[in-house]
Amino acid sequence: NAGVTQTPKFRVLKTGQSMTLLCAQDMNHEYMYWYRQDPGMGLRLIHYSVGEGTTAKGEVPDGYNVSRLKKQNFLLGLESAAPSQTSVYFCASGRGSYNSPLHFGNGTRLTVT
Amino acid sequence: QKEVEQDPGPLSVPEGAIVSLNCTYSNSAFQYFMWYRQYSRKGPELLMYTYSSGNKEDGRFTAQVDKSSKYISLFIRDSQPSDSATYLCAMTSREGGSEKLVFGKGTKLTVNP
Numbered sequence: 001n002a003g004v005t006q007t008p009k010f011r012v013l014k015t016g017q018s019m020t021l022l023c024a025q026d027m028n029h030e031y032m033y034w035y036r037q038d039p040g041m042g043l044r045l046i047h048y049s050v051g052e053g054t055t056a057k058g059e060v061p062d063g064y065n066v067s068r069l070k071k072q073n074f075l076l077g078l079e080s081a082a083p084s085q086t087s088v089y090f091c092a093s094g095r096g097s098y099n100s101p102l103h104f105g106n107g108t109r110l111t112v113t
Numbered sequence: 114q115k116e117v118e119q120d121p122g123p124l125s126v127p128e129g130a131i132v133s134l135n136c137t138y139s140n141s142a143f144q145y146f147m148w149y150r151q152y153s154r155k156g157p158e159l160l161m162y163t164y165s166s167g168n169k170e171d172g173r174f175t176a177q178v179d180k181s182s183k184y185i186s187l188f189i190r191d192s193q194p195s196d197s198a199t200y201l202c203a204m205t206s207r208e209g210g211s212e213k214l215v216f217g218k219g220t221k222l223t224v225n226p
Contacts, residue, residue, distance in 0.1 A: 004156070040121070042218030043157075043201070090156050098205040098212040099145045099164070104156030 002026055006091050006105035013081045013112045021076040021108050023091030029103070031096035032074040033058075034066060036087040037107075043090070049074055050096060081112045116140050119202055119217030128226050132189040136202035136217045139183065143204040143215075146178050148187045151199045151219065160200070161187070192224045 004025045013019055023032065033048040045058030049068040063085060065077045074093075078085060088109050092102040119136045126132055134148075145164055149157035161176040163169045169176045175188040185204075189196055202217040 040218070043216045092156075096212075098207045098214070099162075101147060101159040101162065102157075102214075104158065106156045107154070 004091055004093055004103050004105035006089075006108050008108060009106070010109045011111070013078075013110065015082060015112060017081050017112075018077070018079050019081065019110075020078075021089055021091075021110075023074045023076070023093075023105060024072055025074075025091075025093040025103070026072065027093060027103065028071070029093035029095055030071070031094045032068065033092045033094075033102065034064070034074065034076045035090045035092065036060065037090060038087050046076065046089075081110075083112045086110060086112045117202065117204060117215045117217045120220055121218055123221040123223065125223045125225060126192055128192060128194060128224055130192050130224070132192050132196070132222060132224075134187040134189075134200050134202075134220050134222070136185050136204075137183055138185070138204060138215075140206060140215075141180075141183065142206035142208050144207065145205045146176070146185050147203040147205075148174075148176060149201040149203060149216075151201060153198070157201055189222075192222075194224050194226050197223045 007022045034046040035043045044060045047066040049055050052071040055066045067075045088107045091105045094102045117138045147162040148160045150160045151157040166180045173190045177186040199219040199221045201219040205214045
């Protein structure tokens with residue numbers, strides 16, 4: 001099993017460009033999450049989904065959109081990238097109960113110039 | 114006061130040392146406590162979890178929870194260079210039908226050969 005796979009691994013964007021980050025999981029998890037991780041800030045939740053066709057805002061949703069058209073995929077979109085969105089983005093999935101752990105991908109390193 | 118506080122370090126120890134990593138929290142509703150390990154350029158992975166106050170051992174690792182003091186610890190005995198990573202505490206609560214997961218900001222540990 002691959003677990004949680006994120007593509008691409010690296011990307012450089014110019015300010016104002018758009019892009020989509022793809023997350024795929026093969027564990028049949030209901031819940032999926034997008035986090036960003038910045039030095040000194042820890043993991044911050046951007047958006048999450050509790051099932052196919054659902055999405056919800058997390059702690060820092062502004063400037064991002066998400067879609068969960070298929071259970072196994074969760075897409076994170078940046079419509080107009082800004083330098084403040086330079087970060088490492090992690091996707092995670094889980095069974096959704098409060099006592100079940102999250103499984104993380106290995107991240108997408110995004111630089112916006 | 115932040116819900117979860119974790120000393121970011123960095124922490125540098127010689128091989129074979131006992132390492133103590135700690136988090137404090139303010140919300141008494143937290144019930145489930147986890148430690149994630151994150152190697153450089155990788156996603157976090159679950160290391161240990163515990164529900165209750167007391168100690169839980171797994172090989173060289175011991176997770177300790179003191180709910181009365183709202184304090185959790187991870188001890189690493191006979192530390193190895195392969196233990197060099199960032200360690201994140203995490204905790205979950207279930208209140209009023211909704212569940213919350215909060216991560217600490219992580220402590221970077223380096224074990225020197």
